[in-house]
Amino acid sequence: MHERLMGRLSHLLQTESHLAAADYAVLVNLTDVPEGRQRYQDLARALEWEKSRMSHHIARMIKRGLVVREDCEEDGRGAFAVITEAGREAIAAAAPLHVQAVRSLFLDHLTAAELRTLAEISVRVVEKLDDDA
Amino acid sequence: MHERLMGRLSHLLQTESHLAAADYAVLVNLTDVPEGRQRYQDLARALEWEKSRMSHHIARMIKRGLVVREDCEEDGRGAFAVITEAGREAIAAAAPLHVQAVRSLFLDHLTAAELRTLAEISVRVVEKLDDDA
């Protein structure tokens, strides 16, 4: 179910707003934070990505103009990703579509009780995953 | 939850038995069928893959010796994938590990009722997905 759901969802996002699911996740994260600036490292932690993936992905997003790179003053190694105006427009266009799709493809077909059960399962399973990491 | 679960699971499969989740799926399908032969097309339908993906993937599996390609007598366009002895050994080695991991990472942490709920949800959501395909 999850595979099919995500398949449909990311296909929608991709074709309707030219944003991949990964782009969307990064942009959401950047808009949630003052000035739309965040360290690569923090982004990676928030999304549970490897730093290498982050680096590659931001590089691609820079090419598309969604984001720019800034060096970090305090730490010579560090780098910030900063959302651009184009990035903000892109996510503003994509977001309503996305939540609408999540609803109509998934949430609308569950009862409140089912949703609760699902949430409980998820928390429990993820905890176990963390335990024997 | 699903992403983390599959991440862990496919990482396990990959490192412990040198089979990616996709390889595993193909091999399971081939062993389920007489003589371990199946048309590309049928495999693709069974796994919900695009024919292109099937073609690429089988090509890679052929290189690794897990499978061989055979032309189809009845239909000049068609092709069979046939599991090799090496393929059978690979999946025989991987299977117990895989089911064990699914249990210990997931099934063991659900009650029977939760599992039932999950199954119902999945069927329902996938049906809707099929409906407005």
Added chain:
DNA sequence: GCCGGTCCGATGACGCGTCAACCAGTTCAC
């Protein structure tokens, strides 16, 4: 028979994710 439409699979280009190696900056022990 032949011709358009359809189907099967292959191919090449591209974006993506992982892994391993790497480099430069930082921290800490002594």
Added chain:
DNA sequence: GTGAACTGGTTGACGCGTCATCGGACCGGC
């Protein structure tokens, strides 16, 4: 302070999945 260990990010190679395109084979109507 100096050297070792660690950390933040980069790079390149590789396997994977998608898309568009293609060529060859089949099928229907005429």
